[in-house]
Amino acid sequence: MKKIYYIFALLIIFTSACKKEGSIKGEQPQAPGKTITYHLKNGGQVTVAINNKGEYVVGGDVILSKDQIAYLEYNKIGNGKETTPRSTFTAEYQKLWPGGIIYYVINDATHSSDILSAINAWESSTPIRFVQRTNQANYINFAGLPENGAGDSKLGMIGGEQAIRLAASADESTVIHEIGHAVGLMHEQTRADRDQYINIDFSNINADWTDQYKTYDVLGRSGFQIGTFDFNSIMLYRSNVAEARVGSNTSPQMTRKDGTTWGDSDHLSQGDIDGVNYLYRPIYVKLVSVYNEDGSYYNSSITNEDARFEYFISLEFFSDANFNTPIDLVNPVRIRYINSFGSLQGSGADIGELTAPVGSHSVYLGTALTEYSSEYGNYRYYSSSSFALTSGIGYRY
Numbered sequence: 001m002k003k004i005y006y007i008f009a010l011l012i013i014f015t016s017a018c019k020k021e022g023s024i025k026g027e028q029p030q031a032p033g034k035t036i037t038y039h040l041k042n043g044g045q046v047t048v049a050i051n052n053k054g055e056y057v058v059g060g061d062v063i064l065s066k067d068q069i070a071y072l073e074y075n076k077i078g079n080g081k082e083t084t085p086r087s088t089f090t091a092e093y094q095k096l097w098p099g100g101i102i103y104y105v106i107n108d109a110t111h112s113s114d115i116l117s118a119i120n121a122w123e124s125s126t127p128i129r130f131v132q133r134t135n136q137a138n139y140i141n142f143a144g145l146p147e148n149g150a151g152d153s154k155l156g157m158i159g160g161e162q163a164i165r166l167a168a169s170a171d172e173s174t175v176i177h178e179i180g181h182a183v184g185l186m187h188e189q190t191r192a193d194r195d196q197y198i199n200i201d202f203s204n205i206n207a208d209w210t211d212q213y214k215t216y217d218v219l220g221r222s223g224f225q226i227g228t229f230d231f232n233s234i235m236l237y238r239s240n241v242a243e244a245r246v247g248s249n250t251s252p253q254m255t256r257k258d259g260t261t262w263g264d265s266d267h268l269s270q271g272d273i274d275g276v277n278y279l280y281r282p283i284y285v286k287l288v289s290v291y292n293e294d295g296s297y298y299n300s301s302i303t304n305e306d307a308r309f310e311y312f313i314s315l316e317f318f319s320d321a322n323f324n325t326p327i328d329l330v331n332p333v334r335i336r337y338i339n340s341f342g343s344l345q346g347s348g349a350d351i352g353e354l355t356a357p358v359g360s361h362s363v364y365l366g367t368a369l370t371e372y373s374s375e376y377g378n379y380r381y382y383s384s385s386s387f388a389l390t391s392g393i394g395y396r397y
């Protein structure tokens, strides 16, 4: 059966490829001399070579059309689909602890053993490391009592001292949860997409607790989520929180779409760990510039100079800082970049964002160019546009 589908897929590709129309020149540039193997959902695979014009070539001489490439992209395994429960967290890069190292002091004798075992739980399953503070500026102080619930914490590294406050009822799992916030994780029920997975009964949530059930975007926070909703997350409230109730209403605040409920988690789930790895063991993005000869020219005479130099800019994804091992993304990555531009009227720069979907090995960013026309060395026209990466979560560059 697999084989039949494979042949069918190849037939679609090759019969339409033979029309030799709509070559994708300039549409999806890649570094020349590379090959990409598409593993398709129907079990087949197609290896494509990228020639020095940035065209996708199969079988040595068949140039794929834009539609044919779209077919491969759409049908490859994992593309755009997130099926594994994962995590939600801050999207603010500056809130991450540099190197994943958290400095701390304990001024809470009641909970010191819970704190140390929670730290051990974090260190044994994530890249986060805890170091007792000596004189570092940014650190966690385990001290004080929360206003509501069993504990509270700040989201991410806020700069300076930040407290994790634990109530008498707090246990090791409370501390793991509150450290999760300090690391950058948000409550799973605040995912922007949570309504696809759960129902929330706001009529049974009192005023002190309402914000804990709003999505991060409704709260105006900068967040992001990967994978699907994780019902095992230690960052997820249990279905029925007694302190959040309105009056004597004992019904749950949250249920699954099928009406069922869940209890507390007492440990970091795989989805929590994946979220922390996303923040602290990110992928690497390489900005690739390919000169587009067809879109460029240079003409000069004794008096005049007219030129246009055009480059296709794309981003490629790697697992390592040296860009040796290309990868297909297993999580979406929202990449931030700076687009600088200049003209005779002045120059400027914009910050842009591009979300690369699951399954992609590269994304097209834009066209960089320098274009000018001059006479006796004086510019009559000048225009430039260029791209550079800037810091964000989920990647380094």
Ligand SMILES: [Zn+2]
Binding pocket: 177, 178, 181, 187
């Ligand atoms: Zn919390």
